Structures are given as structure tokens and as C-alpha cells.
Amino acid sequence: MQTLAVLFSILIFMIIFVKVPLTMFRRRFMIVRPVMLVAFLLTFPFIVVVDSRSIVENNHRVEAWHDRQCVRSDQVAASVFIAKDGTDLVGTAFMLENGYVVTNQHVSEALDTPMFEANNGQSYRGELVYRADPNTGSDIAVYRVPDAVGDVPGLKLGSAEPAAGEQLMTVGQFGRRHRFHVSVLNVFDNGPRGTNTEAPMSLQLQAVMMPRLILSALFFGDEESGNVTETTANGDIGPGSSGSPAVNCAGEVVGVAYAIRGYYLHPEEQTNYLVSLAGLSTELVHANWAESDNTSDAEPTS
DSSP states (O other), rough: OOOHHHHHHHHHHHHHHHHOGGGGGHHHHHHHHHHHHHHHHHHHHHHHHHHHHHHHHHHHHHHHHHHOOOOOHHHTTEEEOOOOOOOEEEEEEEEETTEEEOOOHHEEEEOEEEEEEEETTTEEEEEEEOOOTTSSSSSSSEEEEEEEETTTTOOOSSSOOOOOOOEEEEEEOTTTEEEEEEEEEEEEEEEEETTOOOOOHHHHHHHHHHHHHHHIIIIIOOOOOOOOOEEEEEEOOOOTTTTEEOOTSEEEEEEEEEEEOOOOOOOGGOEEEEEEHHHHHHHHHHHHHHHHHHHHHSSSOO
């Protein structure tokens, strides 16, 4: 099945992007959809198997995490929100001890009407305090959710970056799982973006990703998120998890999930990217400055 996935990926790439006479243009695109449909039908069972293996592996990690007497997932989930634009699910957020609600900058960009649904089932209106510059800052945005204070406990901010080999827990939305998905990550590395260790890719995965890599190099160049430093890890998180807190065994926030490497054929090939503790701490300082400036600029009430 892996071989079929590779062959069909290369075939689709050749059909769409290899130069052919203009007279064949219409005919070429007429056969793209059937080929893609056949490729999907043949590889879908393999995708299901890979996804199932990821779930099983993650369940083992979560059980081991709790056996070590680390912070329980329900304690973390109590501080987590589903970030919504009105009623549309967008990503994840969480509350800190100081009352700030943190999510990703790219999640915040999609929140025209920011609502935050807590694990207790209540939804609260959010007020934007600060959104990091996507070109120079980390992928962080900060809100105040006044009505949630007292209802939702805050998480403590950590004091040290996670070390290679350390395990972290995330709780957040995951479209293919459920709304408050628990995942345990194995940390690879922590440092400047683009220099960190990632999950190794098998030859099959490299072949499947070849068209995307070629297209990215030709048309899109390097994709920069603006994060100065990041943490890379392996674990079962996915779409919707952006903005999830990554906590250490003591329950302290030491990172924020913001991206994944979208392709994998084996659970061990999953790579997750977290805003580092340093990046988060810097943006929280900027949020405090922004909030102070807004307060000082307010009109006197008397």
C-alpha cells in the first residue's frame, strides 16, 4: 500500500505539472479528477491504519504519563478553550494564572467575533489585548475573557525550556479526534527556527512529499512563521490544535502548539512545532505593555 501511495503521488504530479503540448491541456485536466479519486480510494485504507496506529501509540503515552503521577489531563483541560468565530470552530486557547487567554496569532486572525468555549460547556466573549507581528514575532495572540475569570482556572507559566527527550502534554481541539483531545509529545529539540531536529522521514514519505517540496521551492520559497525560537516534538496533534498549551509533568506551560508537518506514513514520522517558552514569555511582556498603553490612553471618568 505504501508503494501505491508513492506511485499515485508521482503520477498525479506528472499529469498536472509536466509540460505537454497546449492541445493536450484540456485532456490532461479531464483525467486529473478520476486519477485523484482512484488514488484516494486505494490509499484511504492505509491512511486509516496509520491514523489508528497514532491513536494507539498516543493512548499508551497518556497512560504512562498518568502512571508517572504527572498532572492529569482533566486538570489541564479545565483551563483550555475552543476558540470560535461566533459558532465556527477555529482553534484552541488556554488561560494563564494572570488571567490572560493565549492562542496563536494565525488563529486570532480568523476570530472576527472571538468566542471561547470552556470545558465546562460555557462560552465567553473575548477581548483582544495583543496580536504578535507575524513577520517578527512568535505565533501568539493574547485576549482577556472577563466573564471566565473565576469559572476557569489558570495554568502556571513554566520557568525552563523542555529538554530533548522530555515529554509534554497538550490538550486541544483536534478535528479528527474530539474537541478536547489529549496528546503526549516527545520533545526533539529547542532552538532557532529551522535548525531543530525533526522526525526522520522514510523513503516512502520523501517520495510522497516530493511534488510538494518541488512546488514550494519553485513558487513559494521558504515559509517563515516569524518564530525566533521553537520546540519540535513528536505526537498525535493535528488540525484545530493550534493554540493548545504544552505543559510539563508539573502542569506548567512551556510551549504553545502552532504547526505540524502535515504528512506522515508512520506515527514516529509526525513532527509538531511549538512556540517556545522564550517566545511565549516575550509576547506576554509585549501584551502587558500594550494593555498598559491602552489603559494610560483611556479618558478619565471624572
